[in-house]
Amino acid sequence: MILDNHLIYIDITQLCGIGCDFCMYSDKHTIKQDLNLNELGEKNISGLINHPEVKRVTVSGEGEPLNRIHIFKQILKLSKGGIAFEFISSGFLLQRKLIEFYDKVNEIVTSNGDTCNIRLSCDSYHIAKIKSKPHGASIKYFFEKRPQGLTFSFRSIDTDKEFTRNYLKEQLLAYGYDSELETVDVLEDHLLSGDSIFKIEYKSLVKPTSVKAGEYMDLGQYIAAKENRIKKSFTLGSLNGEGLPNGMDITIKPSGEIFFYGIESLNLANILKDDVDIEFFKNIIRDNKMVNTLYSKPFMEVMGDLNSDDSVKKLIRQTNNPYWIIKELNAFDENLLNKIS
Numbered sequence: 001m002i003l004d005n006h007l008i009y010i011d012i013t014q015l016c017g018i019g020c021d022f023c024m025y026s027d028k029h030t031i032k033q034d035l036n037l038n039e040l041g042e043k044n045i046s047g048l049i050n051h052p053e054v055k056r057v058t059v060s061g062e063g064e065p066l067n068r069i070h071i072f073k074q075i076l077k078l079s080k081g082g083i084a085f086e087f088i089s090s091g092f093l094l095q096r097k098l099i100e101f102y103d104k105v106n107e108i109v110t111s112n113g114d115t116c117n118i119r120l121s122c123d124s125y126h127i128a129k130i131k132s133k134p135h136g137a138s139i140k141y142f143f144e145k146r147p148q149g150l151t152f153s154f155r156s157i158d159t160d161k162e163f164t165r166n167y168l169k170e171q172l173l174a175y176g177y178d179s180e181l182e183t184v185d186v187l188e189d190h191l192l193s194g195d196s197i198f199k200i201e202y203k204s205l206v207k208p209t210s211v212k213a214g215e216y217m218d219l220g221q222y223i224a225a226k227e228n229r230i231k232k233s234f235t236l237g238s239l240n241g242e243g244l245p246n247g248m249d250i251t252i253k254p255s256g257e258i259f260f261y262g263i264e265s266l267n268l269a270n271i272l273k274d275d276v277d278i279e280f281f282k283n284i285i286r287d288n289k290m291v292n293t294l295y296s297k298p299f300m301e302v303m304g305d306l307n308s309d310d311s312v313k314k315l316i317r318q319t320n321n322p323y324w325i326i327k328e329l330n331a332f333d334e335n336l337l338n339k340i341s
C-alpha cells in the first residue's frame, strides 16, 4: 500500500474548564494530563513533523490547548521549516491575551518558514460557553495586522449551520466588515469578506443523543459527503484527493501514547518512551491485518461485515462518527474487531 501526505495530530492537554454540553472528552477533564515532552519525545516529534511526507501538523487537545501554550510553542520550535501547522481551539482567552498569542505564534512560524492555520470552533455549543467573542476579533486581527504566517478558519458541528453562518456574519459586521457566504458542499462553506476567504468546516456529531434523528448528518450521509469530495471510497487514514494515495493519521495523546486516528483500540507506542519514526508506523499498517483493512477497505463495507447483530448495529448507529466507532466496538466486545479482514 502506498502511503503519502500524512497528518500528525498532537493533543497537548486534557485540561479544559469550558464545559460544552456535547464534549466528547469530558471524562478526561478530571485527569488534566499534559503532554510533557522529554528529550526522546522532542526527538520523536521533531522526526515526525519534519518528515517530507507529512502534509500537516495539527495541535489540539482532549481539552483546550490554549491552556498549555508553552507546549505548543515547544512543538513549533522543533520545526526545520516548511511545515503547515494547524491549531484547533475554542479561542476562549480574553481578546487581549488571544492577540498576544497570535502575535507570538506568527513570530515563531514566520521565523521558521512555517505557516499556522488557527481553526476556531464556532457552533452553538461552544458559543454558549465562550464569552470573549474570539471570532470577529480574530478576523479583525487578521485584516489589521496581515500576519504573514497565520490564516484563520472555523469549524462547526452540523446540527445548526444557520447559527454558525449568521453568528459569523454578525461578528464581522460588529467590526464593520461585510461578508457573504458561499456553500462549497455539505461539509464546507466559505465566508467571504474583503479580499479574503475563511473556510467553515462542518463535522459530524459524535453520539448525537440529544438531537433528533433527521436533524443531524448520520454516518452514511457523512461518509457519502466525504466520498463525494474525494471521488473515492472513504477509509480510515488521512484522506487525500482523487488520484492521490492516502496518508497515515497519527495521533499523539497527552499521555504520550500514539494511535492511528480512529483506531484507538490499538496502542502503537509512546512518544516519551519508544523510538519511533514514519517507517515504524508504515510497517504497522503493512503487518497488522486490522489496520491494513481499515486503511484499505471502504469503511461502510467494514461496517457491513461487523453488522452481525442488532446491538452492534445500534452501537454503530448511535456512535455516528467513523473515527469513534472502532473504539466503541472494541469496548463493547474485544473479539468483534477480529472480524475485520
Ligand code: SF4
Residues within 6 Å of the ligand: 016, 017, 018, 019, 020, 022, 023, 024, 025, 026, 061, 062, 063, 064, 090
Ligand atoms: S472546549 Fe473542547 S474540550 Fe473544552 S469542553 Fe468544549 S468541546 Fe470539550
